[in-house]
Amino acid sequence: MSGPRVVVFPSVAELGSTLAQLVSSRAEKALSTGESFSLGLSGGSLVSILSKELPAVPSLDCSRWLIGFCDERLVPFRDPESTYGLYKSQLFEKINIPEDRILAIDPSLPVQECADDYAGKLSKAFNTEQIPVFDMLLLGMGPDGHTCSLFPDHPLLQESHRTVAPISDSPKPPSQRVTMTLPTVNAARCVVFVTTGGSKAPVLKQVLEGGEGPALPAALVAPGRGELFWLVDEPAAASLTSQVERPGPGAKL
Numbered sequence: 558m559s560g561p562r563v564v565v566f567p568s569v570a571e572l573g574s575t576l577a578q579l580v581s582s583r584a585e586k587a588l589s590t591g592e593s594f595s596l597g598l599s600g601g602s603l604v605s606i607l608s609k610e611l612p613a614v615p616s617l618d619c620s621r622w623l624i625g626f627c628d629e630r631l632v633p634f635r636d637p638e639s640t641y642g643l644y645k646s647q648l649f650e651k652i653n654i655p656e657d658r659i660l661a662i663d664p665s666l667p668v669q670e671c672a673d674d675y676a677g678k679l680s681k682a683f684n685t686e687q688i689p690v691f692d693m694l695l696l697g698m699g700p701d702g703h704t705c706s707l708f709p710d711h712p713l714l715q716e717s718h719r720t721v722a723p724i725s726d727s728p729k730p731p732s733q734r735v736t737m738t739l740p741t742v743n744a745a746r747c748v749v750f751v752t753t754g755g756s757k758a759p760v761l762k763q764v765l766e767g768g769e770g771p772a773l774p775a776a777l778v779a780p781g782r783g784e785l786f787w788l789v790d791e792p793a794a795a796s797l798t799s800q801v802e803r804p805g806p807g808a809k810l
């Protein structure tokens with residue numbers, strides 16, 4: 558893998574528009590040679606950014622997309638903390654993604670069984686007992702450097718076999734979640750972090766430019782054979798001293 562491409566935007570709106578174009582272009586590429594375009598979604602601030610900009614892509618056809626979740630909270634879909642629930646109301650109702658091509662957890666199950674059930678859904682959809690290889694994963698990063706539901710100093714960072722795992726002690730509520738593991742994240746063909754806001758500036762510098770102590774979860778994302786993008790806005794990039802890209806308006810990545 559070549560190094561990450563760190564792309565800085567003057568505003569979240571311009572970042573979101575380029576993100577939508579990147580998703581659409583990778584979908585076109587996947588569908589030009591394959592049956593589907595597999596996309597993993599994260600929650601948090603990504604939901605509103607993606608939901609605002611993706612439906613605006615001209616002639617977007619999501620009928621052969623396959624949607625998974627990079628992580629999910631173990632709450633009912635109607636709960637405002639449910640990532641699936643937020644995407645259902647903000648995005649899925651605006652694009653033509655068939656319901657049966659959205660791989661959601663079953664939140665009625667206990668957390669271990671829920672993770673096993675979700676891993677089984679991925680295994681069936683990707684027709685593999687090995688690691689599912691997503692065409693694209695969209696990740697966020699918390700102010701503590703967590704990504705998916707992989708948190709600093711958590712034993713799950715050492716997971717090397719399971720594709721999906723339960724967590725019951727998330728330091729960020731809700732405490733019970735299901736998350737992709739690093740082997741699954743790092744198997745993807747393209748991983749895109751979306752990080753905005755000045756509160757992320759210190760941790761973004763630590764993740765991209767190194768710092769004290771063990772590597773933070775977001776710093777452990779290094780797709781073995783895939784692309785890695787960091788799409789960030791100026792406030793989040795404020796502490797960076799390493800090389801970044803600042804594309805002109807409407808530039809394509």
Ligand SMILES: O=C1O[C@H](COP(=O)(O)O)[C@@H](O)[C@H](O)[C@H]1O
Nearest residue numbers: 599600601602696697698699705
């Ligand atoms: O709890 C979570 O946090 C991360 C980061 O969210 P952000 O709002 O700081 O971007 C998110 O990527 C993850 O999916 C979510 O479960």
